[in-house]
Amino acid sequence: MAQGKITKRSVDAMQAGDRDAFLWDTDTRGFGVKITPAGKRVYLLQYRMGGRGATTRRYTIGSHGAWTPAAAEAEAKRLLMLVSQGKNPADDKRQRVREATDLTFDAVADRFETLEVPKRWVKSGGFVKDALRLHLRPKLGKRALPSITGQEIVALLDDLKGGPAMRRNVYAVAHRLFRWSQGRGEIDRNPLEGVEAPKPVASRDRVLSDNELRLVWIASDELPRAFCALVRLLLLTGQRRDEVAALEWQELDRDRGEWLLPSARAKNNREHLVPLSPQAVAELDALAGGEAWPRKGYVLTTDGGKSHVSGYSKAKRKLDGEIADLIEDDAAPVLPWRFHDLRRSVATGLQRLRIPSDWIEAIQNRRKAGVAGTYQRYAFADEKREALATWGGHVAGLLAVGDNVVPISAAK
Structure with missing residues (x-):
């Protein structure tokens, strides 16, 4: 030898x-x-x-x-x-x-998206997949899951360009993925155990003034038709962005002036009736090309109803630019706002119009807590219709300033 x-x-x-x-x-x-x-x-x-x-x-x-x-x-x-x-x-x-094969981050994330996301995030699975696709896979995709450390995840979160809410949400997705993989015996421990989660985002209180709402409405006319209607329906109905964006014609009844949001699409899993004001009906008429509304397909679409609009950030940037162009040189700029702030602005505006709080909660499909939520089942259908008609009239009034009358809906 x-x-x-x-x-x-x-x-x-x-x-x-x-x-x-x-x-x-x-x-x-x-x-x-x-x-x-x-x-x-x-x-x-x-x-x-x-x-x-x-x-x-x-x-x-x-x-x-x-x-x-x-x-x-x-x-x-x-x-x-x-x-x-x-x-x-x-x-x-x-x-x-x-x-190097089955336990790379990409491979585990693929299984996570297929097996876990549809069960745990029935309605917000798109966000989870976006967090993986945009923020986690690019940095960790080829890495073996057992080799990833908590310090690496913290560094990744620190480098995110989004705000505190984005960091906290991406942390939550990563933590859940590692915990799920650990539960399946693929890794011995979750690298984020003992790693402090980003602090919760303070509750937002941004409410747009009547003048700001007027600017939003006018500026939205420069957006593609589907996004223009999205902005205006958010402003007129006070509903959640994702629920409005995924609106389908089969959920609407023009004769009754109603939108019935199915429980499967509602955030709180509760069917929700939204009366449509004349102004909301006018926006939908413009989308349908008349009073005969389609019976199926997505309402806010760019491909003939096959899919609903997305790319909200791009549309919001365009909208912000159009709003800036409308402001006089010596006027104060519009402070930053988000689409969700329209929902809060509608609720606050209804309060100013002396609409009772119970009516507003019913309009926005907010579940009552405790015993009240269990036993008080009145739907406030007539009250919601009256309140949203009042709000629609208020919005229409905002668009008439002196001799400058802005039409509620215009064909694009």
């Missing part, structure tokens, strides 16, 4: 014969290099699991060239450490191969 220090020179000097030949290292026990009859040189480790009486095993480290002698010896020492701990290097190799 040939022995000697394994170096580049000694490996290059090995000669191929009619069968495999070996050179065993004199410093690292069990570390060797094999040369085949074809002249291929391969580094390997020979070891036993369980002492002298156990079967001798060989583990292939890799080919000469892909591995240097020094790197191969370092790997042999690492494997010998595993052997001393009672761990089989072959099992370690299988685990490393699995980590």
Whole structure:
């Protein structure tokens, strides 16, 4: 059995014969290099699991060239450490191969999206997938899940360009994915255990003034028709952005002037009747091209009803630019706002019009807490219709300033 220090020179000097030949290292026990009859040189480790009486095993480290002698010896020492701990290097190799395929972040995220997201996030699964696609996969996609540390996730969150709400939401998605994978036995521990979540975002209190609402309405006329209608329906109905954006014609009844939001689409899983003011009906007429509304398909669409609008951030930036252009040079700019602030602005505006709080809660489908939520089931259908008609009239009044009358709806 040939022995000697394994170096580049000694490996290059090995000669191929009619069968495999070996050179065993004199410093690292069990570390060797094999040369085949074809002249291929391969580094390997020979070891036993369980002492002298156990079967001798060989583990292939890799080919000469892909591995240097020094790197191969370092790997042999690492494997010998595993052997001393009672761990089989072959099992370690299988685990490393699995980590490079089945346990990459991308692979686990694919399973997470298929198996867990539809069950846990029935209505907001799109956000979870966006958080993975836009923020987590680009940085972690090829990494083996067991190798990812909490410090890496914290650094990733610190680098996010969004605000505190974005960081907290991405943290929540990552934490849930790691916890889910741990529960399936894919990783030993969640790297975010003990890592403090980003602080909750303070409750927003932005309410747009009547003049700001007027500017929003006028500026929306410069958006593509579907996004213009989205903005105006949010302003007229006070409903949630995603519920309005995914509105379908089959949910609407023009003769009755009603929108029936199904429980499957409502945030609180409760069917919700939204009376339509004349102003809301006018917007829908403009989308339908007349009073005969389609019977199916998405209302706010750019592809003939096959899918509903998205890309809200791009539309909002366009809207903000149009609003800025409407403001006089010596006037104060409109402070930052979000689409959800329209919902709060509608509720506040209804309060100013002396609409009772119970009516407003019913309009916005907010569930009462405690005993009241359990036993008070009155739907306030007539009251909601009266309140939204009053609000629609108020909005129409905002658009008539002096001789400058802005039409409620215009064909685009």
